[in-house]
Amino acid sequence: MRFSVGKLFKSFAYAASGIRYAFSSEQNFRIHCIVSIAVITAAAVLDFSLWKFCLLLFIIGAVLALELVNTAIEKAVDLVTKELHPTAKIAKDAAAGAVLVFSLFAVIIGLLLFFPPAVEIIKQWNAGR
Numbered sequence: 001m002r003f004s005v006g007k008l009f010k011s012f013a014y015a016a017s018g019i020r021y022a023f024s025s026e027q028n029f030r031i032h033c034i035v036s037i038a039v040i041t042a043a044a045v046l047d048f049s050l051w052k053f054c055l056l057l058f059i060i061g062a063v064l065a066l067e068l069v070n071t072a073i074e075k076a077v078d079l080v081t082k083e084l085h086p087t088a089k090i091a092k093d094a095a096a097g098a099v100l101v102f103s104l105f106a107v108i109i110g111l112l113l114f115f116p117p118a119v120e121i122i123k124q125w126n127a128g129r
């Protein structure tokens with residue numbers, strides 16, 4: 001078995017091209033990217049512990065990856081048929097549903113992670129008045 005560095009870099013380039021496509025053409029992917037940057041910045045400002053930061057990065061990565069898979073499924077379906085078809089609808093709706101389900105749980109986890117430090121800041125702010 002041979003290991004090819006060139007092949008490895010090529011596969012990174014293909015993956016980067018897929019990410020660039022999703023960013024330039026999928027509004028939801030752009031929204032998720034912007035929200036992710038805001039959430040990571042807020043976590044850094046609030047001085048999150050290492051495990052909380054890792055959990056946050058994991059769920060953000062999972063949401064973005066799922067969004068890319070959703071785009072891949074949409075494009076694959078469009079390639080198979082441009083006609084309206086009930087099975088094409090199920091495939092696209094189920095893929096969108098997967099993103100929605102994970103995003104909802106990601107929001108719940110985010111709220112649970114941000115709630116205690118937010119309460120602490122409000123307490124300190126009230127004490128300082």
Ligand SMILES: Nc1ncnc2c1ncn2[C@@H]1O[C@H](COP(=O)(O)OP(=O)(O)OP(=O)(O)O)[C@@H](O)[C@H]1O
Nearest residue numbers: 026027074081082083084085086088089092093096
């Ligand atoms: N070929 C099809 N047959 C039946 N229903 C379809 C088909 N294509 C799309 N749909 C329906 O329209 C919805 C939106 O499809 P579309 O491909 O426009 O996805 P989208 O989420 O709007 O993607 P994009 O972000 O690329 O615009 C799908 O979730 C599905 O319910």
